[in-house]
Amino acid sequence: MSKICFLVLNTVFNFGHAQGDVTSFFYLLLWIFTLILLLNLFQLNMFWHNTSSLAFIFYILCFLLFNLDVQLTHDPSSSTLFLGESVTFTCNMTAGYDSNWSYVFHRNGQHIVSKSDVSKFLQLDRTTDLSGRYQCSAYHKDSPGFIKQSNNITLSVAANRPTPTVTADRKTISEDRPTELTCSVQDSAGWKYDWFRHIFSEVQIESNVVKNTINIHRGGIYWCRGRRGSPDFLTEPSEMFYIENTLSNQATVALQHDWSQIYSGEAISMSCEIKGGGNSKWEYEWRTTTSKPPSRERTFHIRASVFSSGDFWCRGRADPFSSTEWSQTCHLRVSDKPRPTVRADKRLIPVGGNVTLTCSVDNPTEWKYYWFRHTGNISEVQTVDEGKSENVISISQGGVYYCQGGRGSPVFFTEESHRINIEKRVSNMASVSLRPDWPVIYSGETITVRCEISGGRNNEWVYEWSKPISDTLPTNEYRIVDASESSSGNYRCLGRNKQDLYSSTEWSDITTVTVSEQRPKAQIIADRDSTGGTMTLTCSVKPSSSSSSSWTYYWYRVEIASKPVELKSDTNGELVTSENGLYFCRAGRGRPVYYTESSQSVTVDIPGRCFNELVHRFLRFIQKIILINFFL
Template sequence: MRDSICGGDRPAVREPRPPAGTAAVHKPCRPAGAAAVANRLDSAGWKFDWFRQESVSSPAQLIRTNEPDGVLRVSEGGVYSCKGGRGDPAFYTETSTEITIQETVSIKTTVILQPNWSEIFRGETVTLRCEIQGGGGAQWTYEWRTTRNSPSSSEYRTNSITESDSGDYSCTGRRGYQITGWSDAFRLTVRSDKPRASLSADKTLVPAGGSVALWCSVSSSVGWKFDWFRQESVSSPAQLIRTNELDGVLRVSEGGVYSCRGGRGDPAFYTETSTEVTIQETVSKPTVILQHSWSEIFRGETVTLRCEIQGGGGAQWTYEWRTILLTYYNNLHNSEDRITPADSGRYSCKGTRNYLFTPWSDDLSVTVSDKPRASLSADKTILPAGGSVALRCSVSSSAGWKFDWFRQESVSSPAQLIRTNEPDGVLRVSEGGVYSCRGGRGDPAFYTETSTEVTIQETAPSTPARPSFPVMSIVGPVIGVILIILLLLLWRYRKSKDLNCIRLIQSESSNQTSATNHGGTQTDSPVYSSLLHGDPSLYETIQPIRTSGNDADESQQLKNLNKELEHFRMRERPHRPAESSVYANFNPGQGSPAATYAAV
């Protein structure tokens, strides 16, 4: 049986157990002295052999032999035993029970925090190390006084530490049968709050071609390394751009939203991410351009101002416009702004794209004038027959106009639009009328006041001018109807007159015949009658010409009668295709009349 004796100043004595000797230990735990081990037997004549076991794994070694007094002083720790012997040959007792002597070494032990941080935060992993100064490379066994179970190694490691791990820690070491004293207590304090990194910048606007400095830190503690994040645009997530930076300083030349965090330990423990800092990058100054490049703008016009950012690329910018009287924000995703200025003013712009930023542009002055009036002139106002006149419309002191033309055909009719969007402002006309014009430009179109009117008079031709088509289309049929009516009336009139003449001739012939029959003084001549075409009750009677009287008068009568017959022949020919002619035979040279007749 092995016993370990380590006590105070009072010696512990074992009761003898025959036949083996008894070992007595005097002051076995004296730090710097020697322990006395006594072997005592009741009988006499014994000499003693001493054994020491240096370590648990090593066997006991004979260190002294034939010691007469049975007392051994030792200064090293170990497991000691003895046995007695006497006579010749020697007779030996049984080996005594073992006594463990612990050697207190003067080596100092110390508890060290690894890493040696002044503050420990909840969730961190920390290591407490028991260091034995001068302990050499031998294997020690460690004992800890902690709030938890004591490990046997030199390191006390706590993963994801909590507030319950706060307290005093001390340790001691054992090597074989050597033991150290307890170390001084190490006070460990665990903070419950997770720290947040702090981020600051010397300025938030990066000048063109320059940079700004960012500082990241964690207050009241050390041992941190820093990770840096940058958010390139509002819609994109933050990206890790640097990691494990030692000094916590970062210089940047690009705009963006920056943040940081601290980390330490293995596995790494991270702080809360810092608040964000927005860095805007300054690019070149933009330029405001009047899109139409008109020299003069008129009140009521709509014009387009363009904000041009050199090198801005095709990315989406947000523009801010400013006038001398008003600042307004225009979240356009293009570089144009349409305005309808009421008064003259100065305009400037700036743009932002994500975290790019331009300064304000130089001012563009826009001068606004009153609404203009178009000016109309003509090279002449009298339109020659078959010719034309050139009209010219213009708007002074400005460009970009197109022209609309109006013509008033008569005093009572309104002016009609005859041409629109004519670019050159020149119109050649070949008709009379009252002409006017106006200018227009832009989208939506802005129109000038209508010009003063110019009257163009058309010269009448030497021959009756053919009426215009609309007049002839009305007057022609009317005149035709009137002519037809007049011809019908004339035809009825002539027909009525001819019939009266024929009846008069018949009446005279009847009178003459009656007178001849009654008087018997005149020579009888044959009388012919024929039915007149077109009238079944009308007959034409031809009687002989009277021979009495003046020959010249008779000849004239015959001529007149012949003319009348010729007239009827010409009038009735279209209705008498079967008849060949109407004729009269007479001999004006004879003194006595010959027979005269007419055939129809």
């Protein structure tokens, strides 16, 4: 039976070798010998007498022999290798039956190396591109025709040395939150890893480790490198990976002044305060949304403008890789320079009294207040009060007042407030008088209205009038020339001190001027005395309200073929005559003289001296003609 087994073995393997593939016949042989074993079992009695038990054992060995297999492995075990890398192939028989075998290695079906000894290793240096399909064949030394084919291994060789990549679950760590770094070489396996850290100098922290991750508890610059094979093939170094260590200290942005609002033009300072920083020497970092980033100093100064508005953050750095968290956001909002307002409890300071002024600006407690005054007649501005926290002052002088708010160092001033006029009343008294002082003024007359101030000289004052027509100069007299009805009304005045135009008297009492448009007319009353030798004529002015003492009376007698003869003028309004004739009168007053209308004519006819009736009528006719020509 043993002869039959070897005969079959040699035949099958020689055939398989001639075909170039023994493996394809392996399972065919396995089935043949299994069939033989079954036949022996059915005919156990027949074979048991003709063969020994050794034959049965040999069947078992034949069965095991046909289950041997060859396996091709490589180191590194990656399917992708890199130019310059070495690889070692190993051809092994399964189940440890690797003695009395020789091996041949193939690439893409072509022999690479043929060895007659028992060496099962093949080492190749990847100095060139040896990508392809690799396989090995095992030859039994006692039966050269007995060949086993290994599995196939396909390799690809990349031209460039690989660069690993470092990743982390986060880039910042803290005392209680470390991070894990991972080093990865893309599309390849079989690597061991070297880890490096740089803080102030480069330090190798791990070398030739299989695990590609490490836990990090310190900040720094980390990178890795892969190695595999023998001799070691090294990857390129990975890119630097920065790990930031977050300290427990807290950073805060602090303004120099705790002001609720910042204004354009104001000088401000920002500081980065580190809580629990001790005496550590911190380096400060700032971040802002404004266009101009701040410096790296702890405190920086800016001149605020609308472009300074934005958000600011800071943090402290103890070393290049250890820093605090960024501070809370500090919102800086810059507004236009404010303008305060001034209020007064009253606008007029009474004699011996005062007025309270209040300066108002947003957030009043943040400011100090400056008060100014000028009197209007000089350009110099007087400082009334400055640098006080109280925004209220009491004043006893008139003038134009305004205020400003100021704060900081150097002092930042608000805009000037609006001006407010405060009048002061002095004890001097003003009064209005008329020259002449007539109760009724007639249209066309000229009068003078005068302002008189007690206890002072006229040249000390500037005068102000309140009257129907606002056309007066600041003098103490107002002359009404050619009065008309529009001149009627109430007149009053006050005086302002020339040295302080906001100090004035009270307004005077009202003086009323009445102008009549109707020209008054004179009238004559004739009175003959008891003897009959003379006649008394009395001239008066209508209306009777006109003061008779203010008038001068003018008398006229009409003579034939001549103008009326002015007889006399006086203020008593009486004329005593013994001459017959035609008489009339008129009154006048003021300078220039204002005349009334002429009175009606009166005939004086004393017995023994009268003309006949014809003469008298003729004289009346002539009088009328002369009067008409005289007054035209």
